[in-house]
Amino acid sequence: MNDVLARATGVTRRYGEVTAVDDVSLDIPAGQVLGVLGPNGAGKSTLINMFVGLRRPTEGTVRLFGHDPRDLKARRRIGVTPQETGLPETVKVGEVYDFVASHFPNPLPKAEVLAQFSLTDLAQRQTGGLSGGQMRRLAVALAFVGRPELVFLDEPTTGLDVEGRHTLWAGIREFNAAGGTVVLTSHYLEEVEQLAERVVVIDHGRIVADDSTDSLRRVSGLHRVTVTVPEVPPLPGIVTVEHVGDRVNLITKDADQLVRDLVASGVAFSGLEIHSGSLEDAFLALTAKKTETVDTTAGTEH
Numbered sequence: 218m219n220d221v222l223a224r225a226t227g228v229t230r231r232y233g234e235v236t237a238v239d240d241v242s243l244d245i246p247a248g249q250v251l252g253v254l255g256p257n258g259a260g261k262s263t264l265i266n267m268f269v270g271l272r273r274p275t276e277g278t279v280r281l282f283g284h285d286p287r288d289l290k291a292r293r294r295i296g297v298t299p300q301e302t303g304l305p306e307t308v309k310v311g312e313v314y315d316f317v318a319s320h321f322p323n324p325l326p327k328a329e330v331l332a333q334f335s336l337t338d339l340a341q342r343q344t345g346g347l348s349g350g351q352m353r354r355l356a357v358a359l360a361f362v363g364r365p366e367l368v369f370l371d372e373p374t375t376g377l378d379v380e381g382r383h384t385l386w387a388g389i390r391e392f393n394a395a396g397g398t399v400v401l402t403s404h405y406l407e408e409v410e411q412l413a414e415r416v417v418v419i420d421h422g423r424i425v426a427d428d429s430t431d432s433l434r435r436v437s438g439l440h441r442v443t444v445t446v447p448e449v450p451p452l453p454g455i456v457t458v459e460h461v462g463d464r465v466n467l468i469t470k471d472a473d474q475l476v477r478d479l480v481a482s483g484v485a486f487s488g489l490e491i492h493s494g495s496l497e498d499a500f501l502a503l504t505a506k507k508t509e510t511v512d513t514t515a516g517t518e519h
């Protein structure tokens with residue numbers, strides 16, 4: 218069995234009234250690429266920030282290599298790319314590398330890091346003169362400088378074009394093939410599908426799915442039946458109900474059967490549309506559950 222490099226146990230983080238992370242327990246085993254998915258504000262960054270020692274849990278414990286994540290012994294063994302990078306504009310790319318490398322006993326050589334992330338030609342460029350995508354590549358490259366065993370990448374490819382994204386994917390894959398462990402958050406399902414073997418879906422601060430990417434893909438065998446209907450009948454084939462304006466999306470595994478059931482139920486529906494499932498539907502089905510619960514409660518109040 219693989220070693221667990223990082224572990225969250227019953228972790229909650231509140232900011233005033235807001236519960237950003239709500240009773241999350243999560244193990245990160247060695248050698249894994251773990252994708253963390255979730256809608257905006259779901260709590261992904263807060264969770265990552267607790268793992269890397271930038272935030273403390275309000276409740277529960279986080280361990281990094283068996284230590285408190287703020288312990289330098291543990292932090293030396295990780296690499297981090299935060300969602301936003303604030304680098305001084307007049308410092309050159311090569312100098313940024315030098316500064317970061319000086320914090321580690323055995324950093325990767327500059328030429329290797331810059332080449333791996335297609336930054337070699339930009340070594341003399343001031344960071345203020347980098348494009349958004351180049352800046353992002355630099356931010357991700359810096360996570361690898363200290364030869365980390367575990368990297369946390371918070372939306373590593375946001376703002377990158379297709380080529381930039383593929384360059385980064387290759388770098389992440391190479392790191393993993395050499396035994397490195399990766400936790401990445403992303404809004405791109407395709408990215409998680411390409412890179413991660415395991416997916417954790419977070420919604421409203423809670424883990425709503427934790428499964429292999431293959432299983433999540435299988436969930437994408439779902440279909441979406443969209444109708445306008447005064448009230449959704451309680452049919453067994455409906456996995457999830459989403460209300461979009463006056464339209465209703467019914468997520469189901471068997472669209473044909475659901476349409477037959479709708480007709481048989483006698484409900485007056487109109488504007489029938491059927492779409493094949495996608496990973497996006499699977500994700501929506503998982504993250505829509507909370508909304509559905511709220512809707513159901515509201516609808517059954519007497």
Ligand SMILES: Nc1ncnc2c1ncn2[C@@H]1O[C@H](COP(=O)(O)OP(=O)(O)OP(=O)(O)O)[C@@H](O)[C@H]1O
Pocket residue numbers: 232235236237255256257258259260261262263264
């Ligand atoms: N420093 C803070 N002070 C107050 N509230 C915060 C703070 N940081 C995060 N939050 C709130 O906590 C919740 C979770 O935020 P978080 O940034 O962790 O989500 P996320 O899943 O990373 O979102 P996104 O995908 O938009 O980056 C949100 O409601 C957010 O507004």
